[in-house]
Amino acid sequence: MKIYVANVRGLRTKSKELYADSSAHLMDIYALSETSLCNGISSSEYFDTNYNVFRKDRYEGTSSTSRGGGVLIAVNARFICETVPLLDTVASNNNNQINV
Secondary structure, X not given: OOEEEEEOOOOOOOHHXXXXXXHOOOOOEEEEEOOXXXXXXXXXXXXXXXXXXXXXXXOOOOOOOOOOOXXXXXXXXXXXXXXXXXXXXXXXXXXXXXXO
């Protein structure tokens, strides 16, 4: 299993590069932090349909800073994966784990 892990410091300007890399299917899983994405940006700009994409975007108004935040995990569709709610967290955080 090949896993790519990175702090990307914002994905908005890297969509073509990441889409090309993920379309080559060189990695099984991408785990990215500091994505700086929001609801208005589709995961399909970064990954084709061969990946299941899970995101936790940084919501405006929940942080004292105006930039940064957000995580993304993309799992190749040949793997069975699912989100599982973490029961021991504060309900407002809506935290999940991903089983692959």
